[in-house]
């Protein structure tokens with residue numbers, strides 16, 4: 001597949017966020033080549049590309065760092081503070097989608113925030129180890145957290161549903177590197193895929209692995225598919241392995257969720273890790289801490 005890369009001039013990149021846990025959101029790109037089959041951004045970003053398949057295009061906001069700088073200065077003048085709330089990278093893309101190696105817009109936006117001396121929390125959520133290339137910039141930020149989405153320990157499952165995202169093993173290595181560099185991290189286990197049902201062994205294996213790479217905070221999110229996302233996913237499953245549709249259907253009940261929560265809470269006991277358990281809709285939202 002040859003991705004379609006569009007270059008656009010953004011009018012704004014520091015956008016007020018409606019997501020719980022994030023006051024502002026920065027999307028240096030729009031669209032994501034990782035093409036995850038459960039991706040909610042596929043629906044949110046769709047209005048700009050109604051006829052294109054999610055995962056085949058990216059809009060590159062070539063002026064993102066310059067616009068960000070202006071927006072931060074404007075807000076600083078207006079609010080007389082350098083702390084406007086939590087800033088989240090990103091809601092309609094992965095901020096470290098592969099082409100970041102070429103355009104480095106996420107890096108440049110982080111540099112702008114560092115030069116501005118932004119005082120609020122900056123939260124980055126990704127599936128890509130490319131974020132480790134920016135450890136030098138991350139260290140200059142006052143309050144930054146990097147989260148990795150980890151939905152399984154099995155690279156085959158990941159490859160199947162997170163079609164072109166970096167392997168789980170490379171994400172775990174990146175978490176290790178970030179933790180060893182003193183960057184705060186978390187793991188986002190969401191959506192919790194149906195293979196975890198009634199399986200405390202799988203949950204425990206995953207948590208063991210996360211602890212081994214130094215993760216101290218874990219967020220869980222139940223699978224919660226909107227009708228459009230469900231139809232995209234089910235179309236794919238029908239072609240690839242239709243019995244999986246039953247697994248997804250069976251996981252969409254309150255009883256399933258209650259049971260899963262019991263397993264998760266038990267598995268978390270005694271680990272000394274912070275936990276968030278959400279039923280939020282958006283896959284990259286940080287649910288409110290309990």
Ligand code: SF4
Nearest residue numbers: 032034035036039093
């Ligand atoms: S990495 Fe995130 S934004 Fe990109 S396709 Fe996957 S779920 Fe969507």
